[in-house]
Amino acid sequence: MRESGARGHLSVRQLVDNIGPALLRLVQEGTGSGGPLTDIAIHAPGAPTQLGPGCVVLGVGVTTEAELRELTAAMRQAGAEVLAVKAPVPPLAHDKLAIIEVNRDASWMHVATTVREQLLEYARTRVRSAGSGAELFALANAVYESVGAPVTIEDRFSALVAWSEGQDRTDSERIETILGRAVHQRTLAEQRERQEFERLHASTEPVYMEATGADQLARLAIAVRAGSDVVGYIWAAVTGPLHEAATARLREFAPLVALQLVGLRTETSYARRQRGELAAAVLGGAADPVEASRLQLGSGPVCVLAAAPRLGGSPGSDALDAAGLRRFADTLEYFLAAVHPRSALVAGTGAVYVLAAWPAEHATAGESAVALARDFLARTPLAGDYVVAVGGPAESMGRIADVRA
Numbered sequence: 001m002r003e004s005g006a007r008g009h010l011s012v013r014q015l016v017d018n019i020g021p022a023l024l025r026l027v028q029e030g031t032g033s034g035g036p037l038t039d040i041a042i043h044a045p046g047a048p049t050q051l052g053p054g055c056v057v058l059g060v061g062v063t064t065e066a067e068l069r070e071l072t073a074a075m076r077q078a079g080a081e082v083l084a085v086k087a088p089v090p091p092l093a094h095d096k097l098a099i100i101e102v103n104r105d106a107s108w109m110h111v112a113t114t115v116r117e118q119l120l121e122y123a124r125t126r127v128r129s130a131g132s133g134a135e136l137f138a139l140a141n142a143v144y145e146s147v148g149a150p151v152t153i154e155d156r157f158s159a160l161v162a163w164s165e166g167q168d169r170t171d172s173e174r175i176e177t178i179l180g181r182a183v184h185q186r187t188l189a190e191q192r193e194r195q196e197f198e199r200l201h202a203s204t205e206p207v208y209m210e211a212t213g214a215d216q217l218a219r220l221a222i223a224v225r226a227g228s229d230v231v232g233y234i235w236a237a238v239t240g241p242l243h244e245a246a247t248a249r250l251r252e253f254a255p256l257v258a259l260q261l262v263g264l265r266t267e268t269s270y271a272r273r274q275r276g277e278l279a280a281a282v283l284g285g286a287a288d289p290v291e292a293s294r295l296q297l298g299s300g301p302v303c304v305l306a307a308a309p310r311l312g313g314s315p316g317s318d319a320l321d322a323a324g325l326r327r328f329a330d331t332l333e334y335f336l337a338a339v340h341p342r343s344a345l346v347a348g349t350g351a352v353y354v355l356a357a358w359p360a361e362h363a364t365a366g367e368s369a370v371a372l373a374r375d376f377l378a379r380t381p382l383a384g385d386y387v388v389a390v391g392g393p394a395e396s397m398g399r400i401a402d403v404r405a
Helices: 012-019 065-078 108-129 136-147 172-180 185-193 196-201 244-263 269-283 289-295 318-339 365-379 397-404
Strands: 024-028 039-043 055-059 082-086 098-102 151-155 160-163 207-209 218-226 229-238 302-309 343-347 352-357 386-394
Touching (some): 012 098, 055 065, 055 108, 136 160, 136 229, 136 244, 151 172, 151 244, 160 172, 172 185, 185 196, 196 218, 196 229, 218 244, 229 244, 269 289, 289 397, 302 318, 302 397, 318 343, 318 352, 318 365, 386 397
Parallel strands (some): 039 055
Antiparallel strands (some): 024 098, 151 160, 151 229, 207 218, 218 229, 302 352, 302 386, 343 352
C-alpha cells in the first residue's frame, strides 16, 4: 500500500485499501491523481453536478462509453481526477484519471456514505496527528496557528460552532459573537447589506472584507462547502490582507472544516426519512399513539409551524420551486437539530411543516414557537422568499391535526 497519508493526504490507493475489495477495486492508478481527496460528487447523466479538484466522482448510472466520455470530459475541465463506476468498467483511454471499480451489487448510497466516512475519519486523524484534538475547536486553533489570525467557524445560519485562541486581539463585534454564540442580528443585516454572503457564495477562494469602522478589524473569510452546498464559513479577523501563503492555507482548511460540519449530522438518511414519515402521520392524525411516541416529543404542548413560498414571489419552473423548498426544508431541519431538537419536520408538497414541542410545564408555547420561527428567518438568506405561520399549541398528539387545519 502506498503510504500517502504519511505525506499529508489521503490517496486514492489508501482510500480503496481502507474500504476493501468487497466494495471497491482500483483498476487504474491515474497519472494525475496525486492530490488530496476532500469530497465526493454524485454524477447522474443529465443532472447538473458540481465537480472540482479533490472530488471522488461517483458515476451513478454511467454504463455506456458515450456517457463515460461525456463525464470524463467534464471532469478534465473541472480538474477532478478520481472516478468511481460500477463493474464492468467501460473501456477508457484517458490515463490521467484514477478509476475505481465499484461492486455491481453495491448500493450507491452505501458507497457514498462509506467514502464520506473515510474522508471524515481521515480529517479527524490529520488534526489529531498535529496534537490539536479532533473537535472543531481544535481545528479552529489549527487554522489560527496556520494563518496567524484568530478565527471563528460558523454554520450556514451564522451560528457560532467553534472559535480559536487569540480572540483578545480582535474587536467588539467578534467578542459579541462569541458571547452570544451567534452573529448578532444587527451585524447579519449589515453583512447582507454589504452583500458579503453573496461574495462568499460566488467564490471558492477566501474573500477579503474591508474593516467597517475605526475600531473594527478587517475579515478574511471563506465559504465552506460540501459538494455545491455551503455548510458554513471560516472568518479570520485580520489587520490587513494576508500574504498569499496564509490565504492558501485558509483555503486548504475549508474541506476539513466541511467534513467536520457534515459530521455533526448524526442521523442517517434512512433514519431521517423514517422520522419524517412518522411525523407526517402524526400531522395527518393517522398515527398510533405508541408509534407517535417514537418521535420523543414528550407529553407537553406542541405547536405546528407551516412554511411556504410567498405569494407573488419570483416566478420559476415547478422543478426549481420544488428544489428551493427542499433546500429551505433541509436548512430548517439543520437549524432545529441545533437549537430545538424536540421537534420533527415534514416536507410536504408546496409547504414544510414542523412539530415543535415544549415541556409540560411550559406556559408560553405559542410565543416560544413564534420566537423560534423569527430566529430562524433572521439567520437564513432564504427568508425573503418564504412565510411561516404558527398554530397551536395542541395539548395532546391527537389534537395536532386540528391545529394544522
